[in-house]
Amino acid sequence: MYILGISCYYHDASAALLKDGVVVAAAEEERFTRKKHDTSFPLNAITYCLKSQRITMGQVDAVGFYEKPFLKFERLLGQHVQMFPKSLKTFVSAMPSWIHEKLHIRKSIKKLGYEGEVYFIEHHLAHAAASFLVSPFKKAAILTADGVGEWSTTTWGIGNEKEIQLLGEIRFPHSLGLLYSTITAYLGFTVNNAEYKVMG
Known part of the structure; x- marks a missing residue:
């Protein structure tokens, strides 16, 4: 398949x-x-x-x-x-x-x-799947955090075998990722491009 x-x-x-x-x-x-x-x-x-x-x-x-x-x-x-x-x-x-x-x-x-x-x-489920399903773990806690997906900005859940269950979320406008992007822009760097430059 x-x-x-x-x-x-x-x-x-x-x-x-x-x-x-x-x-x-x-x-x-x-x-x-x-x-x-x-x-x-x-x-x-x-x-x-x-x-x-x-x-x-x-x-x-x-x-x-x-x-x-x-x-x-x-x-x-x-x-x-x-x-x-x-x-x-x-x-x-x-x-x-x-x-x-x-x-x-x-x-x-x-x-x-x-x-x-x-x-x-859903955007954060895609993030969760992209990390958990290719990991060596059969069971794991999952945390995703970025700017914003559809409405979610942060989600958490559990991966078990080939199943992922998201248990909670933080919704827009509350976003650690958008805060990070704002700081990136404030420092004169390009958003969605140069965040890694301010990671230390």
């Missing part, structure tokens, strides 16, 4: 291919486009993963996407309405990519010749 995982339209677009639960190929789009932190749909990375196993999209059994775009869009709309009129400029600049790309992930994937189901995974 082949499962293709896709991440795009935020930072570091990428693709990973699993065969029977084992990662057999993975690549970031920037490796092919030579554009640092490329956010575009990872067509080159997907092609690389498929070619590595000599398969086509028609042979992929499932596709997973790293977040639920409509939930995230709901949060963003709420933010912009709440902050109006201060948010008007960012709203106008953000909407074209949402309307033309981010809300149409399924369509972009189907254009590649894929006919199966596209699974939209």
Whole structure:
């Protein structure tokens, strides 16, 4: 069974291919486009993963996407309405990519010749799975913390064999990751790019 995982339209677009639960190929789009932190749909990375196993999209059994775009869009709309009129400029600049790309992930994937189901995974569950399912542990406590997913900014739970149960969360706007990004920006570095430079 082949499962293709896709991440795009935020930072570091990428693709990973699993065969029977084992990662057999993975690549970031920037490796092919030579554009640092490329956010575009990872067509080159997907092609690389498929070619590595000599398969086509028609042979992929499932596709997973790293977040639920409509939930995230709901949060963003709420933010912009709440902050109006201060948010008007960012709203106008953000909407074209949402309307033309981010809300149409399924369509972009189907254009590649894929006919199966596209699974939209909650962002923090995707983080938890990416760490726990490839770890050597059969059971573990799991903590995820980043800027923000759909609504969650931090989650905790338990991984047991191949199951992950998230038990709690901290929701936006409370976010350790966004605080870290704010400090990064305050220090003159680029957010979602240079955080590692202020880690010491």
